[in-house]
Amino acid sequence: MKITVLDGNALNPGDLSWSPLEKFGQVAVFPRTEASLVAERIGDSDAILLNKINITEEILDKCPKLKYIGVQATGYNVIDLEACKRHNITVTNVPSYSTAGVAQLVFAFISEFACHTQLHSDSVMSGEWTNCPDFCYWKVPLIELEGKTLGIFGYGSIGSRVARIAEAYGMKVIVCTRTPKPEIKNPVDISTLFNESDFISLHAPLTEKTRNVVNKTTLSLMKKTAFLINTARGPLVNEKDVREFLDNGRIAGYAADVVSKEPMKKDNPLLGAKNCIITPHIAWAATETRQRLLNIVIENLKCFIMGKPQNVVS
Template sequence: MQAVFLDAQTFHSSISFNDIEQAVGSLKTYPLTKPLEVIERAIGAEIIITNKVMLSAALLKQLPNLKLICVSATGTNNVDLDAAKALGIVVTNVSGYASQSLSQYVLAQILNYYCRLPAHNQVTQNSTWQNSPTFCVHGDSMIELAGKTLGIYGYGTLGRAVEQLAKAFGMTVLISEHANKTAIRANRVSYQEMLTSSDIISVHCPQTKATTELFNRAAFSKMQSHCLFINTARGGVVNSVDLAKALTANEIAHAVVDVLEQEPPQADHPLLDKSLTNITITAHMAWASIEAQQRLVALLGKNIIDFQQGIATNVVK
């Protein structure tokens, strides 16, 4: 089968695509593909592999040979799933590849915040320690994670991986029930209790109609003033303007954000305001350890092989 990878540059240059190449007859890769280039590049392909290239109904109707769309991510909002189903095109995604990478990122950010390591490194860089009358310069002292309460919203594979690491540090973990549910399942707490009782909140839910801008002014106002808020889920689950206001007003202590509503973001995005000193922003890379990316490619290859054998693996619609 002929396959085309429309945005291979979304992977690190060191990643091997051998697992995909072995699953298809031929593979053509493009670093990035603009909307007007999709038809020309994919017209003869039976398989399209895409991470973020938009595949609308209008585009899909112009690709008569297309049988399979492999989304090289978990989210599939870049594909018109209804149109694909109507045209008999199978859509698959991948999941479970980034639990180690993302959970490591979350704990690294928590440790960085509570250990204050950059500030302690600066103590030696600016010669404060060298000129100190005592053997130890306390500075902005470290704070232990043991005994802290971590609230998790979104208890899938990623949320569970973060929970496991947090408990290894002696933290108490609160698993939030869905915000719109009144019945609380065993071993969970209400959304409101998670907001008010957590020292740290980490978000791992998908973006749906129910979760879009779930973390807004009302939610931030209920959090403790020392709360560390972390979002590695989807940018749209947070109202960025409200988060910026909460940080400016010190309603919460600090935010770590790896995702935004639009990626890459516009220069005037409210969370990129340089006057915000209590936020850490990274460029949607929490998922992307080298190992996680290679696992993802292997899953893409398996999806293709299974499709050819008539096995429905990771079929979205």
Template sequence: MKKVYITRQIAEEALKLLRENANVTVHSGTLPPKKNEIIKNIRDAHGLVALLTDQIDAEIIDHGKQLTIIANVAVGYDNIDLEAATRKGIYVTNTPGVLDDATADLAFTILLAVARRIPEADSFVRSGQWKGWSPNLLLGSDLRDKTLGIIGLGRIGSEVAKRAKCFKMKIVYYQPQRDLEKETNIGVRYVSLEELLSISDFVSLHVPLTSETRSMISRRELNKMKKTAYLINTSRGQVVDEEALYEALTEGEIKGAALDVYDKEPISPDNPLLKLKNIVLTPHIGSATLETRTRMAVLAAENTVKALKNEIPSCIVNPQVLEHRKNKT
């Protein structure tokens, strides 16, 4: 029976499917396995089920002599060396679509939380500072008639736009290619990045991490935003220059921010962002619902089983591998 290594405990439904089709080994810890542990376990494995916190580089891939698939339980796949995998004829798959609603919910949740100062209010009550109602106590910001600027109107960005519509917000978006169909169906307006930054009351990031998007929000971009604006990031931490964000928040260049992702994860205890009151911080939980994480794991398991059976899996992110595998046969 073929072997599959899984880098973390995943939903039982997914484990059951994999165990019915392979000899399965699961990393028992809650933290990512060390590099040498991954190498040890994939030497004779045919499938690797990984998470976005696992850095699957060329060295690891070279040790997977029999690997057929690396199934990433995530939408993003910047943690995997696609070129190395393709060169070895290994499928790399992700789990798109199944986490759109959960991540959009989280993005809008932290947007509301920073706009209405929910963490501050919670701390205010718990610490015993609340002595009575006051007309100026913890005043936040309305959403109605405010402009939400979405950078990246993909699946998740589109779902965030739909939620914003329910709050009667105006919505603009930017991405390299216009999407006329979504402009009509959702009711959003396309603008340049510079215009989006200058007119938006809330800026929400929904882009993959690429060479073009790394540090795309830095000092220059933050300076273009309104002083009353908020920045929301649920995409990838490296999209935002954290040092520039800290300066913008402390110097009043923008009013607040909400982050679910960070340049380095977990966030360092001495990161200065932790000391600020005008920022909401969550621990990369965009897809963290029981239902969504189960669907993600099952999709990764289904893709793995297909590859083990010499079938073409869905959600391939390195389509060049198809030609490579064809040439090998």
């Protein structure tokens, strides 16, 4: 079997090992692949692994030996699934591998908005504490999370993990989801979610119904003291509208690990926005998280070879 990894650098920039794949056949790993080179690099491969490479019918027509596509992520919108069905190609993904990492980043954002640790550390390092007449000071109002309301939009594995952490902080959790579940204590509609929450955390998949769900209409429902967090998908949010509400002080802050186009473009309206924290899609990047992902990628391929494919999306 010939196995080709088309964009391996994100998952494994060198601190993990591809060697377990070698027991299945010949392995070629490319750190990145430009769109113009995708078909050429697939060539006569039997199986390919990828993260953000678009696979179209045109590419599949040029690669008749291809029988398996392993997506090294949960989302698989880069793959033309209908074309894969026509070409009898099995496509798998990796669900739920990053739950712990994403939930952890959500609370890193929440904690930063509540405690402003970097602001105060920078102040101390610049000498302000050594010149202070009092034993303590604070640069901005601080927030205690106990008793605050966290609104969760979308309640899959990550949303439910975030809810459990919030409850440990003593927060009230309200949830807006398309799929009612018995464990949800406080289900609400979207208007109530945006109106009542002190923090809102987005955890819904990107669909035509959820695209731009955060816009002027929903933002206008938020308290001026409320914060919005997006670790799901960039296009859930109308970034121009968020910038306007931040600059005008109509919401207290926005934090995101994802943006509408990645890598971030120079004209992204969030660059330079007030009270805005942006990280470069790192929620999944902990070594432990990526190793878990790689393990499942390898297991997916193994199961396909054994004739018992798992995590099949097409």
